[in-house]
Amino acid sequence: MSENRVVRPYGDTTGDGMVQMSFTLPVPHDKRAEGAALQLAAKMGMDPAMLVHATQMGDGFTFFVVYGRVNHLVDLSAVQVVERDFPLLSAKEVNALVKARLRRKLSVVGACIGTDAHTVGIDAILNVKGIAGEKGLEYYRELKVTNLGAQVSVPELVEAARAEKADAVLVSQVVTQRDAHLHNTREMAAAFREAMPAGMRPLLIVGGPRFDELMAGELGVDRIFGRGTTPREVASYLVHALITTKMTTNRKVKAA
Known part of the structure; x- marks a missing residue:
């Protein structure tokens, strides 16, 4: 079987495009902050985006975890990495x-x-x-x-x-x-x-x-x-x- 060269994120089912992302905004935790988090997620291509976690991080900061679908694909043939080019010795x-x-x-x-x-x-x-x-x-x-x-x-x-x-x-x-x-x-x-x-x-x-x-x-x-x-x-x-x-x-x- 040939390897798939183009793949999509996996969340609940194969190929559903679901991803999870975390970030912090410099705002206190309230409903407005949660709305701001969802707005940011939408601007980053999550549609729909769901807020799954939000917690106050000190004075005036809130940490968020959002979950949602993206339409982006990954082309494995275009990925560049540094492969180990030497033997692993004892x-x-x-x-x-x-x-x-x-x-x-x-x-x-x-x-x-x-x-x-x-x-x-x-x-x-x-x-x-x-x-x-x-x-x-x-x-x-x-x-x-x-x-x-x-x-x-x-x-x-x-x-x-x-x-x-x-x-x-x-x-x-x-x-x-x-x-x-x-x-x-x-x-x-x-x-x-x-x-x-x-x-x-x-x-x-x-x-x-x-x-x-x-x-x-x-x-x-x-x-x-x-x-x-x-x-x-x-x-x-x-x-x-x-x-x-x-x-x-x-x-x-x-x-x-």
Whole structure:
């Protein structure tokens, strides 16, 4: 059976186009606020729209959940995503490759930069306890991990990367107000380009729930990881980018 290339949202029955949406309006909860929520839903293409939940959120704000039908279709053939283009390795395999091919420990420096104080993401990747049953990069005996923590300035990050002779720099960004995560990432990438020549720069990797993984080139980094990323994925990518791909490229250059 061929895969459907064009699909419609599913709610109660197949193809009914029903979706659920939540949002907050800066108005106190009353009948007028509920009417405003339905008006917004209608302007966004819900027809009919039903208000299924409304609750006061502090002074002068109301949170809404609306449910209704939309006529929009999704063309799966036009969807663009970043597919994993490297094998997913175990900790044992990562350690073996680093030891055999790099012949030294792979140095990783991680931080939350700017005013971002949310270290849950970077800690989940770096700290030995890890996340979802997976150990963090500190668990990998052939990786040397330096976790700088939160609210690290870009100059401090560059200096730490230089001091630790970092092969890779991992940055987590959760705060997204006024696109702070994008501004901080661009600033970081520019700082590393200015501070280090192309062949000496570490791999630049950013992660966070609001990043578009397709924007790596635009932001000046090597890779973007989104929500749900595990330490194993990051470790596997490091080996792929810093050892497997680089050594294959070097062999081709020497052969030429």
